[in-house]
Amino acid sequence: xxxxxxxxxxxxxxxxxxxxxxxxxxxxxxxxxxxxxxxxxxxxxxxxxxxxxxxxxxxxxxxxxxxxxxxxxxxxxxxxxxxxxxxxxxxxxxxxxxxxxxxxxxxxxxxxxxxxxxxxxxxxxxxxxxxxxxxxxxxxxxxxxxxxxxxxxxxxxxxxxxxxxxxxxxxxxxxxxxxxxxxxxxxxxxxxxxxxxxxxxxxxxxxxxxxxxxxxxxxxxxxxxxxxxxxxxxxxxxxxxxx
Amino acid sequence: xxxxxxxxxxxxxxxxxxxxxxxxxxxxxxxxxxxxxxxxxxxxxxxxxxxxxxxxxxxxxxxxxxxxxxxxxxxxxxxxxxxxxxxxxxxxxxxxxxxxxxxxxxxxxxxxxxxxxxxxxxxxxxxxxxxxxxxxxxxxxxxxxxxxxxxxxxxxxxxxxxxxxxxxxxxxxxxxxxxxxxxxxxxxxxxxxxxxxxxxxxxxxxxxxxxxxxxxxxxxxxxxxxxxxxxxxxxxxxxxxxx
Numbered sequence: 001x002x003x004x005x006x007x008x009x010x011x012x013x014x015x016x017x018x019x020x021x022x023x024x025x026x027x028x029x030x031x032x033x034x035x036x037x038x039x040x041x042x043x044x045x046x047x048x049x050x051x052x053x054x055x056x057x058x059x060x061x062x063x064x065x066x067x068x069x070x071x072x073x074x075x076x077x078x079x080x081x082x083x084x085x086x087x088x089x090x091x092x093x094x095x096x097x098x099x100x101x102x103x104x105x106x107x108x109x110x111x112x113x114x115x116x117x118x119x120x121x122x123x124x125x126x127x128x129x130x131x132x133x134x135x136x137x138x139x140x141x142x143x144x145x146x147x148x149x150x151x152x153x154x155x156x157x158x159x160x161x162x163x164x165x166x167x168x169x170x171x172x173x174x175x176x177x178x179x180x181x182x183x184x185x186x187x188x189x190x191x192x193x194x195x196x197x198x199x200x201x202x203x204x205x206x207x208x209x210x211x212x213x214x215x216x217x218x219x220x221x222x223x224x225x226x227x228x229x230x231x232x233x234x235x236x237x238x239x240x241x242x243x
Numbered sequence: 244x245x246x247x248x249x250x251x252x253x254x255x256x257x258x259x260x261x262x263x264x265x266x267x268x269x270x271x272x273x274x275x276x277x278x279x280x281x282x283x284x285x286x287x288x289x290x291x292x293x294x295x296x297x298x299x300x301x302x303x304x305x306x307x308x309x310x311x312x313x314x315x316x317x318x319x320x321x322x323x324x325x326x327x328x329x330x331x332x333x334x335x336x337x338x339x340x341x342x343x344x345x346x347x348x349x350x351x352x353x354x355x356x357x358x359x360x361x362x363x364x365x366x367x368x369x370x371x372x373x374x375x376x377x378x379x380x381x382x383x384x385x386x387x388x389x390x391x392x393x394x395x396x397x398x399x400x401x402x403x404x405x406x407x408x409x410x411x412x413x414x415x416x417x418x419x420x421x422x423x424x425x426x427x428x429x430x431x432x433x434x435x436x437x438x439x440x441x442x443x444x445x446x447x448x449x450x451x452x453x454x455x456x457x458x459x460x461x462x463x464x465x466x467x468x469x470x471x472x473x474x475x476x477x478x479x480x481x482x483x484x485x486x
Binding site: 058060070076077080081094098100101111115119120124132135140143144148155158 | 296298299300301302303313315316317319320323324337340341343344347348351354358362363364366367372375378379382383386387391394397398401402403
């Protein structure tokens, strides 16, 4: 199976959570945004799936994955589908549901991280909502960031099957996504992330282990992993960070 | 199986999406917030699951469901679990994934609806973020509300198996949640919802059909369904509505 991943070009964004799972598993996939338009790729092909009236099950937004004739949207849903196929989910049904639950909580976290720089509307520029962004970021860094990180740190601490994983014994897609969120937080809020992560040794170790894995290292070194930048979810606006 | 539903007392909130599924299926469940503390209910019992160090798989937030020894959090995940058990999900795996995808998109919609009155932080009062709420609501009503409603209207229009359902031939939990969102929008934004729903005859019909179903009618008439109020997701602040 060669998967086709549809996502905006130029940013890691939510597509990166899917990419990390595909990369860790050594799965074959095509980044459709990089395929020339005349070969059925690029943004126009993506828009066609979102808006084409012949699409019976249109995604609301990217990322979405084409797996044979299946078209699957919503990041967490894509990972729910891919997890067992890529060997990145627990084998039992209860463990899979729990892993998905963690992924959904990560998705909530990601929305709140994104909204620190876009508290008023995604269609407006940051500069048009900078005052509100400062206020929301202050609240996020004081209350939400430690709450979310403390929660996930506690999840690893309570995992009866592993001292370093969120769910079960084996690496799951939720571990990969968690590591990506930590990397993103360190990019966006270097000061606040350092402070908040002091209390989270298990999360720091999880991040380091994920980015030291052979296939993830190869992916990062390949140049295919885009750098964080100020068009994505995690943006570095120094005025939003805490000292 | 008698399910135990844990959610904040006094509001419909996200718990209501789970309740509507349980009610429509005629499932037995206990609203744990209404059980006296000395019988293991109330808010303290709920907090115990969120914070107790003996809980191996703690939810991040309510609602969560206890089903035998399983403890399941995240609204969409609870419905993913309940759907097949309650006969409220398609029978095929692809149909279930699609229904879940729709539920996740509804969850995204609900976050945006909530954040119209809390754009800065959930820990602050509305009155502390009223100016920002006005700005966010204006953007939401102009851009996001019609985009989400248009999407779901289109999903029904494209459903090859039914002219009135979001997914497949039979009623699913996503149909119930969609109807609840429409009811909530009409409460919160009576002017803007009326305008936006003019272009959505299928969603209006879906809402009416769901709330005309025998078990849902009985639930609404029972007094157990709480009224919408200004502590929940959908709040009526006339200054946020459009004419």
